[in-house]
Amino acid sequence: MTLADISSNLLFVAFIAYLIATFVFGGAVKGNKKGTYRSEQRWGKVAITITVIGFLAQLGYFITRWMVTGHAPISNMFEFTTAFGMTLVGGFIILYALYKTAVLGMIVLPIALLIIAYASMFPSEVSPLIPALQTNWLAIHVITVVIAEGILAISAAAGLIYLLKVIDQKKKSKQRFWLEAIMYSLVLVLGFVVTSTFFTLTNYEADFAYVNKDGQPSEITYNMPAIFGMNEFEPLTDGAFTPLLEMPPIVHAGKLTTVLWSVLVGTVLYALIRLIFRKRISEMLQPFTKNVNLQLMDEINYRSIIIGFPIFSLGALIFAMIWAQIAWSRFWGWDPKEVWALVTFLFYAAYLHLRLGRGWAGEKSAWLAVIGFVIIMFNLVAVNLIIAGLHSYA
Amino acid sequence: MDKLICKCGHENPPGTVLCESCGRPLNEQEQNKQLADMRYEGTARRSQTYNKSIIDKIWNFFSSVKVGVGIIIVLLIAAALGTILPQKQYVPATTEADIEAYYTDIYGSVGTVYHALGFHDLYNSFWFIGLVGMLAISLIIASLDRFVPLYRSLKNQRVLRHSSFMRKQRILAEGPGDTDTLKKAEEKLADLKYKVSTDKNGLLAEKGRFSRWGPYVNHIGLIIFLFGVMLRMMPGFYVDETLWIREGETRAIPDAPGYVLESKGFTLETYTGEGEEEKFGEAIDRVGTVAKNYQTDVVLYKIPEGALPGDTADMEMVEEHAIRVNQPFKFDGYALYQMDFQQDELKTMSFALQNKETGESRGDLTIDLVNPETNYELEDGSVVELLGYYPDFSGFENGEPQTATPLPKNPGFLVKMTTPDTPDGETSFITIQNTVEPLGDNDYKLAFQGVETRDASGLTVRKDRTLPILGLGGLIFMIGVAQGMYFNHRRFWIQQQADGSILLAGHTNKNWFGLKKDLDQVTEHASLPAYRDQQEDMEAQEKREGEQLT
Structure with missing residues (x-):
């Protein structure tokens, strides 16, 4: 087995460990039939042990991959997103050590699983560094950012648990709707993973010729049956599914096709869940939060932002500016990724001022923490894949 | 407004809520409160005291947290709007008209509207810069409004506080004490790294006061940063030039008087996927080619002082250097960056002057495409005159060729x-x-003979004297954030009353859990009366009442 094989096997081990730990954490917080929580700590211990094993395996993946590639494994979508899953779990382990909160594991681990699964949909082969990335600042800047984002995401998880507990599922409300919308969007990510895996396993490929937005002829390979066609597309593969709709040149119909497939499959999955269990997902999760201490969740929400915000400022703004000055001759150029890092910074600054200055705690803080996570994910996913810029390393 | 003289004799500025010295509530509203509002120590903030003149109103507007957060949110949304379509600096067009046309051509009516709203250059728009300016004003005014009175109050605080102040603190203990209780408490508190001061029958123990300055320190950092950004508009602070230099060419460096650069050549390397790089084979196959290195080898010369401009005869070699991405060439406050390149750029073009009918040639001419001559005289008296040269011909406009x-x-x-x-x-x-x-039809034509090519390097010439200021601002910001977030200001006031009983109050700006842990240790060591958390008591009471109602 080569070092590269060992590396990917370790990642697989980590994935399985997180998966098992999710259920053990779920069992720990569910309470027994008598409605008491005497065994929560004991099962929590088992679950955190499995989580730590998974985390060590993933750390092993990270280090071995670093050895194989010769550079910090955070240089493309697969590597960065996987590392994000790792720091998320790492952040959770630290907070578990401080507060012994099993319920946090039940929410954080499935999110980490989704993130790692999402990451593996991108090309994962070992790739060389372009000149702009050949510097130690790659490791310094990106690792600081990924740690900060992992910790900030914990605050969203704590916020989510808070909301799952306090929002009345019996009464129709805006809060109930938006909480379920969060659950639905998580299922959509699952939809993307399922669809991509299916078409990868069945080796679906269809080539098309098209005219790009600069009027030049180009070619594109679809890995899913093309629902949308590129501008003036011509199929090159025999028997390929003919696109239903042609898109104008500025729309990347290939990406749009992937999005639509994910939404379709995700929605079907969501509908199945609703049909089988006859409950909203947030309603299904609510019983697990019965023994949750709301004040503690609010504290974790705030604590993780207090830790994450300075690290984020350092990594995503200060280190980023130093590197940009060295590589691009200017510390700031309003590149979309830079702008969204600033947006994230401003958002958490607003959170802190509202909390410390205007007493926004509890449910309001919980919503803000969740929105913060949405902004981070937008910067990771949308800015890389939709808004083209200097940071598009997918 | 008049100064407020407290019963203890201390003169407080108008608007003070709790006496700076003894802590007595100075107005009726405060007297009726169960717990004192300690966020700014009950000091007189200008914004809470005056609201008459225009200046008062402006001051009050900018000192409000609500307004500050409002500005942050508006700025955040505005910044995000600018990423919907690329900004004009990332668009492949240079003139205003071309840029406008580009947005319409590529993005249709959305692009037209985006451009019409000025969003293509959003971050340089007056309103966006105005918003940043408002944020800076808010940072300054909100900080001053709080810092000045807070500083006064923490500097003036007395050891012996009035009992009404102590009883309004969140942490409170009352009960019997021994003759050595104060002494023992002092010992233990000093042990826990508190700064203890005593006065007659009381003591004040304080730790981490500097954390109260954290927010103001980080705001100062941000203001210094914004000041640095503003400073680059001053002449001499900032240079941003592009220098295209070809292999073998020697050129004066723009905006760097006295410096001349020679290019020895440009190198582009790509990954081969062989040998050491075999592990990258799969990735290289998928994307085609991956660049490994962009490099321009240069020689820097300096023209001695006093030489005429353009006189390069006496110039002295300073240094040979390889400029690569991520490795700019720095000299005398300037930096040269490898930013762009043009491989096989046309150097010369050769033509033959031919008679169209006979094909007979009257001689050859070679045009240097960087420094063309105006007249090319051939052997038999024929002349080719260059009336116009358009290096990057892009079509006709009003009958005029354009470049x-x-x-x-x-x-x-x-x-x-x-x-x-x-x-x-x-x-x-x-x-x-x-x-x-x-x-009309000509008898002669210039028949194309051949070209010579060479590589050209696009270098950025940069000087930015604001960088140390920006770095200082960033450093101060980080120090302020750590100072305010990771430390807290804890205080205990203990008094032994005439009858020997102990009155204790505790306060912290955050982390009450840590404060209680400290107090637990002191309580045990000095046998203090048990303390209670008045806020938790109040919350528990409210909860009980709420449950009774339902």
Whole structure:
């Protein structure tokens, strides 16, 4: 087995460990039939042990991959997103050590699983560094950012648990709707993973010729049956599914096709869940939060932002500016990724001022923490894949 | 307004809520509160005291947290809007008209509206810069409004506080004490690294006061940063120039007087996927080629002082250097960056002046595409005159040929050819593989013979004297954030009353859990009366009442 094989096997081990730990954490917080929580700590211990094993395996993946590639494994979508899953779990382990909160594991681990699964949909082969990335600042800047984002995401998880507990599922409300919308969007990510895996396993490929937005002829390979066609597309593969709709040149119909497939499959999955269990997902999760201490969740929400915000400022703004000055001759150029890092910074600054200055705690803080996570994910996913810029390393 | 003189004799500025010295509530509203509002120590904030003149109103507007957060949110949304479509600096067009046309051509009506709203250059718009300016004003005013009175109050605090102040603190203990209780408490508190001061029958123990300055320190950092950004608009602080230099060429460095640069050549390396790089084979196969290195080898010269401009005879070599991405060449406050390149850029073009009918040649001429001559005289008296040269011909506008860039990517020549056969001369417009004869059919033509090419490097010339200021601002910001977030200001006031009983109050700006842990240790060591958390008591009471109602 080569070092590269060992590396990917370790990642697989980590994935399985997180998966098992999710259920053990779920069992720990569910309470027994008598409605008491005497065994929560004991099962929590088992679950955190499995989580730590998974985390060590993933750390092993990270280090071995670093050895194989010769550079910090955070240089493309697969590597960065996987590392994000790792720091998320790492952040959770630290907070578990401080507060012994099993319920946090039940929410954080499935999110980490989704993130790692999402990451593996991108090309994962070992790739060389372009000149702009050949510097130690790659490791310094990106690792600081990924740690900060992992910790900030914990605050969203704590916020989510808070909301799952306090929002009345019996009464129709805006809060109930938006909480379920969060659950639905998580299922959509699952939809993307399922669809991509299916078409990868069945080796679906269809080539098309098209005219790009600069009027030049180009070619594109679809890995899913093309629902949308590129501008003036011509199929090159025999028997390929003919696109239903042609898109104008500025729309990347290939990406749009992937999005639509994910939404379709995700929605079907969501509908199945609703049909089988006859409950909203947030309603299904609510019983697990019965023994949750709301004040503690609010504290974790705030604590993780207090830790994450300075690290984020350092990594995503200060280190980023130093590197940009060295590589691009200017510390700031309003590149979309830079702008969204600033947006994230401003958002958490607003959170802190509202909390410390205007007493926004509890449910309001919980919503803000969740929105913060949405902004981070937008910067990771949308800015890389939709808004083209200097940071598009997918 | 008059100064407020407290019963203890201390003179407080108008608007003070709790006496700076003894802590007595100074107005009726405060007297009726169960717990004192300690966020700013009950000090007189200007914004809470005056609201008459315009200046008061402006001050009050900017000192409000609500307004500050409002500005942050508006700025955040505005910044995000600018990422919907690329900003104009990332668009492949240079003139205003071309940029406008680009947005319409590529993005349709959305692009037209985006451009019309000025969002294509959003971050340089007056309103966006105005918003940043408002944020800076808010940072300054909100900080001053709080810092000045807070500083006064923490500097003036007395050891012995009035009992009404102590009883309004969140942590409170009352009960019997021994003769050595104060002494023991002092010992233990000093042990826990508190700064203890005593006065008659009381003591004040304080720890981490500096954390109260954290927010103001980080705001100062941000203001210094914004000041640095503003400073680059001053002449001499900031240089941003592009220098295109070809292999073998020697050029003066723009905006760097006295410096001359020679290019020894440009190198582009790509990953081969062989040997050491075999592990990258799969990735290289998928994407085609991956660049490994962009490099320009240069020699820097300095023209001695006093030499005439353009006089390069006496210039001295300073240094040979390889400029690579991520490795700029720094000298004398300047830095040269490898930013762009043009491989196989056209250097010269050769033509033969031929009679169209006979094919007979009257001689060859070679045009240097960077420094073309105006007249090319051939052997038999024929002359080719270069009436116009368009290095990067992009079409006609009002009948005039246009050039998109000064780089010889698609050269166009307007020439007048004079031969003994055609003494009046014939005019011809020549581009690659195309000749136009605007004034009727010609007898002669310039037949293309060949080209010479070479590589060109696009370097950025940068000088930014604001960087140390920006770095200082960033450093101060980080220190302030850590100072305010990771430390807290804890205080205990203990008094032994005439009858020997103990009165204790505790306060912290955050982390009450940590404060209680400290107090637990002191309580045990000095046998203090048990303390209670008045806020938790109040919350528990409210909860009980709430439950009774339902």
